[in-house]
Amino acid sequence: MARAGIFDVDRFVTGEAVEVELPAASLPLRMLSGAIDLLVVAALLVAVVLLTPVDLFAADGALGQTFVIILMVLAMAGVPITLETVLHGRTVGKLALGLRTVRDDTGPIGLRHATIRALAGTVELWLTLGGLALLVAATNERARRLGDLLAGTYVVRDRVRLAPVALPVAGPEVGGWARDADLAPLPDALAVAVRQFLSRTDQLAPEARTRTAAELWAAVAPRVSPPPPAGASPEELLAGVMGERRRRDEVRLDRADALRRRLLPPDGAQPGTGSGSRRAPSTVKAGAHTAR
Numbered sequence: 001m002a003r004a005g006i007f008d009v010d011r012f013v014t015g016e017a018v019e020v021e022l023p024a025a026s027l028p029l030r031m032l033s034g035a036i037d038l039l040v041v042a043a044l045l046v047a048v049v050l051l052t053p054v055d056l057f058a059a060d061g062a063l064g065q066t067f068v069i070i071l072m073v074l075a076m077a078g079v080p081i082t083l084e085t086v087l088h089g090r091t092v093g094k095l096a097l098g099l100r101t102v103r104d105d106t107g108p109i110g111l112r113h114a115t116i117r118a119l120a121g122t123v124e125l126w127l128t129l130g131g132l133a134l135l136v137a138a139t140n141e142r143a144r145r146l147g148d149l150l151a152g153t154y155v156v157r158d159r160v161r162l163a164p165v166a167l168p169v170a171g172p173e174v175g176g177w178a179r180d181a182d183l184a185p186l187p188d189a190l191a192v193a194v195r196q197f198l199s200r201t202d203q204l205a206p207e208a209r210t211r212t213a214a215e216l217w218a219a220v221a222p223r224v225s226p227p228p229p230a231g232a233s234p235e236e237l238l239a240g241v242m243g244e245r246r247r248r249d250e251v252r253l254d255r256a257d258a259l260r261r262r263l264l265p266p267d268g269a270q271p272g273t274g275s276g277s278r279r280a281p282s283t284v285k286a287g288a289h290t291a292r
Helices: 027-051 061-086 092-097 111-127 131-137 146-151 172-180 188-199 206-223 234-263
Strands: 099-103 153-157
Touching: 027 061, 027 092, 027 099, 027 131, 027 153, 061 111, 092 099, 099 111, 111 131, 111 146, 131 146, 146 153, 172 234, 188 206, 188 234, 206 234
Parallel strands: none
Antiparallel strands: 099 153
């Protein structure tokens, strides 16, 4: 099998080709989230027990045992599976702390992932009183417990601000060429690789920096016309292309905002009405259109 290139990967990216990589939740945050979930489950169990008539099980001990087993199954597996499936990886504790369970590829989890995590949790959380989960989570980088390792998931903090990456500025000659060039859309994976390279050039050895820039430019060059000015380095050409892409995106977004401001009335006013305009006749129904 051929080795994948440095940009032959598919990841989640934003419109500016910034890879979305939410930070993993720390172990103390996960423990606090679990404590909140435990309190919620305990409160629900107490409410169910208090609302259930005791006389119902006084004459039949087997019925009482069945009732206790059902409550245990719901507390250990039913509640977490339902919440994480319906709320897309969140529970009450995770909602309170801004956490969410995602797949290893940062995608949302489904019923299968929630079920595996809950079944593993009956052993590592309930039967060992959380000791096994704490031991496993403390020995890996993302604080993943055994259920996460089996289900291919981890917990992230989704209340974070993603700051735009500062890119190097190309010289006047390359910048002028890029401004007039025809830039075809870049695949997300390639755009991410170029942006990551430009933001980390200082961390690369000179040989690796030169080689990586040449490989990336070889992939970008067929999507840019006309050819670049002679003598420009691949790294400078990449900076010029990515900078121009950002500039054009900003112009397009500003144009869309200006159009939106013209078409949508401010402060809930009706379109086409101002402080000095006349009010429309009251006989015209709201939402009606006049055809000419």
